[in-house]
Amino acid sequence: MSLRVSELRVHYKTLRGDVKALDGVSFTMDDGEILGLAGESGCGKTTLGKSLIRMDGRMRHVGGTVELDGRELPIGDDRAMNDYRFHEISLIPQYSMSAMNPTRRIGRMVTELLRSRGVTLDRKELESRIGMVGLPREVLDRYPIELSGGQKQRMVMVISTLLDPALLIADEITSALDVSTQKAVAKALLGFRDGGYVKSMIFITHDLALTSHIADTVMVMYAGKLAEKAPSEKLIKAPKHPYTKLLINSLPEIGVRYEERKLAGIPGSPPSLLNPPQGCRFRDRCPLAGDECAEEPPVNEIEPNHFVACWKA
Amino acid sequence: MRQYFGRKLFIYGLTFVAAVTVNWVIPRFMPGDPVASMLARARVSQPEAVEAMRVYYTNLFGFDEPIWQQYLNFWGALFRGDFGISIYVFPVPVTDLIMGAVPYTLGLMIPAVLLSYWVGNRFGAFAARRKLLDNTVLPVGYVLTATPYMWLAVLLAWGFGVVAGWFPIAGGYSFSLTPSWSWTFFVDLLHHWALPFLSLFLVALGGWAIGMRNMIIYELESDYSNYLAALGAPAKLIRRYAYRNAILPQITGLALQLGVLVAGALVTEIVFSYPGIGSLILKAIQNQDFFLLQGSFMFIVIGVLVANFIIDIVYVLIDPRTRTGMAGAQA
Numbered sequence: 001m002s003l004r005v006s007e008l009r010v011h012y013k014t015l016r017g018d019v020k021a022l023d024g025v026s027f028t029m030d031d032g033e034i035l036g037l038a039g040e041s042g043c044g045k046t047t048l049g050k051s052l053i054r055m056d057g058r059m060r061h062v063g064g065t066v067e068l069d070g071r072e073l074p075i076g077d078d079r080a081m082n083d084y085r086f087h088e089i090s091l092i093p094q095y096s097m098s099a100m101n102p103t104r105r106i107g108r109m110v111t112e113l114l115r116s117r118g119v120t121l122d123r124k125e126l127e128s129r130i131g132m133v134g135l136p137r138e139v140l141d142r143y144p145i146e147l148s149g150g151q152k153q154r155m156v157m158v159i160s161t162l163l164d165p166a167l168l169i170a171d172e173i174t175s176a177l178d179v180s181t182q183k184a185v186a187k188a189l190l191g192f193r194d195g196g197y198v199k200s201m202i203f204i205t206h207d208l209a210l211t212s213h214i215a216d217t218v219m220v221m222y223a224g225k226l227a228e229k230a231p232s233e234k235l236i237k238a239p240k241h242p243y244t245k246l247l248i249n250s251l252p253e254i255g256v257r258y259e260e261r262k263l264a265g266i267p268g269s270p271p272s273l274l275n276p277p278q279g280c281r282f283r284d285r286c287p288l289a290g291d292e293c294a295e296e297p298p299v300n301e302i303e304p305n306h307f308v309a310c311w312k313a
Numbered sequence: 314m315r316q317y318f319g320r321k322l323f324i325y326g327l328t329f330v331a332a333v334t335v336n337w338v339i340p341r342f343m344p345g346d347p348v349a350s351m352l353a354r355a356r357v358s359q360p361e362a363v364e365a366m367r368v369y370y371t372n373l374f375g376f377d378e379p380i381w382q383q384y385l386n387f388w389g390a391l392f393r394g395d396f397g398i399s400i401y402v403f404p405v406p407v408t409d410l411i412m413g414a415v416p417y418t419l420g421l422m423i424p425a426v427l428l429s430y431w432v433g434n435r436f437g438a439f440a441a442r443r444k445l446l447d448n449t450v451l452p453v454g455y456v457l458t459a460t461p462y463m464w465l466a467v468l469l470a471w472g473f474g475v476v477a478g479w480f481p482i483a484g485g486y487s488f489s490l491t492p493s494w495s496w497t498f499f500v501d502l503l504h505h506w507a508l509p510f511l512s513l514f515l516v517a518l519g520g521w522a523i524g525m526r527n528m529i530i531y532e533l534e535s536d537y538s539n540y541l542a543a544l545g546a547p548a549k550l551i552r553r554y555a556y557r558n559a560i561l562p563q564i565t566g567l568a569l570q571l572g573v574l575v576a577g578a579l580v581t582e583i584v585f586s587y588p589g590i591g592s593l594i595l596k597a598i599q600n601q602d603f604f605l606l607q608g609s610f611m612f613i614v615i616g617v618l619v620a621n622f623i624i625d626i627v628y629v630l631i632d633p634r635t636r637t638g639m640a641g642a643q644a
């Protein structure tokens with residue numbers, strides 16, 4: 001059991017009150033597992049990713065625990081958390097294109113970063129990993145501006161995984177890339193896992209189709225809560241939660257002419273997390289909603305490793 | 314690289330020609346006749362003598378030639394390093410007067426510019442994101458930077474000079490001393506230098522500190538800072554990177570500020586009767602001394618252009634993105 005998150009609550013402080021971006025999320029991850037984290041914008045997936053490595057100034061750890069390999073992470077304590085960052089938990093950020101200091105040569109930046117963490121750079125190892133993602137080793141002597149977007153992305157991947165972290169968080173890393181580059185990035189991620197450079201990985205995305213190719217397990221979130229979590233194959237083929245079903249239905253399929261069959265979306269938008277409604281949060285948009293949904297549905301394991309939070313499942 | 318500097322040099326050349334022309338035109342459009350005032354000073358009462366002197370002076374300064382010829386002569390003389398003869402301290406060459414004043418102005422300007430820049434940037438960077446300091450640096454900085462140079466100069470002269478009596482309030486050195494390479498003279502020089510320097514230094518300091526503080530906060534919010542923080546890099550490293558990137562706009566700011574600082578120094582010199590270019594310009598204007606005025610302005614123009622050119626070079630050295638721009642990319 002490499003990662004165990006239980007009842008994690010993280011709120012954003014705002015002038016109008018607390019935004020309950022994560023409201024009691026529990027899940028576990030095995031060693032070597034790639035967990036795809038999907039959901040609409042504002043469902044809490046990036047908040048979850050950030051909570052596991054570095055909260056920003058507005059975030060407050062309100063409750064719940066995170067355990068990595070049996071040790072509880074001090075996620076609310078920015079300073080104590082520093083020991084785990086990079087060594088144990090690492091991040092490939094959403095903004096890889098601008099993640100590197102524009103006025104330092106990449107090699108020098110990496111050296112300085114490593115030295116500041118008390119690690120001496122193993123240049124050979126670094127070069128071999130750069131080769132692994134298909135970059136020439138000369139990139140180390142270049143400035144970030146001299147690399148293309150895809151190259152920067154891959155360079156950041158190499159930097160983030162350099163210390164062989166137990167958990168890697170990849171936050172929307174394919175959003176800004178075209179389809180062929182997405183494939184290369186996905187391959188590289190799998191390579192890192194299979195090569196043993198990262199133990200487990202959380203892959204945050206809103207692209208369900210891509211997630212199912214990379215991830216072993218997919219977790220769908222809605223309005224700060226877990227909606228459904230299942231092995232990817234099962235989640236795509238036999239979803240149980242109405243929200244997951246609607247999400248999958250809204251994906252275009254190859255070979256279907258959408259002049260004939262209109263692509264279904266999900267009407268409405270997620271509730272405000274400032275004062276979330278009682279009961280099931282998907283109730284207002286759910287075609288199946290009934291009276292029991294006024295009460296909050298618990299997360300049930302309906303089959304081994306298949307968790308659903310819905311009264312109707 | 315060559316193309317970039319070629320273009321820069323061309324622009325500086327163009328600026329120089331325009332500045333020289335304006336510089337030549339302005340004194341000649343000032344009301345009044347410098348020769349007439351010289352004659353008045355000579356107190357000659359015989360009309361024939363006055364006439365003879367007028368012809369002599371007019372011919373000497375070249376005022377009898379057509380105006381375009383005067384302009385060309387001016388350029389010709391400029392390349393020979395000849396700024397003409399002062400009317401006000403006739404017959405001392407303008408070059409000599411300027412050379413006598415330059416050390417004082419540079420001695421005031423260079424330490425004031427560099428020190429305020431260095432201290433202001435360091436201090437602003439240090440204060441950014443540190444609550445207590447930030448809350449004091451910001452208002453004090455705003456007050457300082459909004460203060461007119463001469464007003465602060467007058468205030469300092471009054472406070473430390475007149476009331477406290479710690480510093481002399483006028484001159485470059487005591488009237489009882491003659492310039493020499495002695496320790497006494499040097500101390501005296503420093504004593505006179507302190508207040509004008511302080512007034513220039515303080516005003517500029519406020520601007521740099523505020524600018525840097527804002528830039529650092531912006532850089533600390535940037536993606537690369539967040540990434541480094543997420544990988545657990547210590548604040549020291551993140552701040553060092555932020556500082557280096559925040560200094561870039563500050564360098565551009567230095568280029569822009571130079572002109573303002575020069576103007577500020579001129580007025581400050583006048584307040585303290587400091588024997589630099591500023592005081593020289595004031596005297597030149599009061600006495601309609603075309604040549605002295607032209608020469609002094611010329612010195613300032615050349616100084617500002619050279620300083621800007623140096624800043625251009627520095628910028629290329631520290632920002633790799635300008636180097637990409639030189640290769641023709643739109644960076």
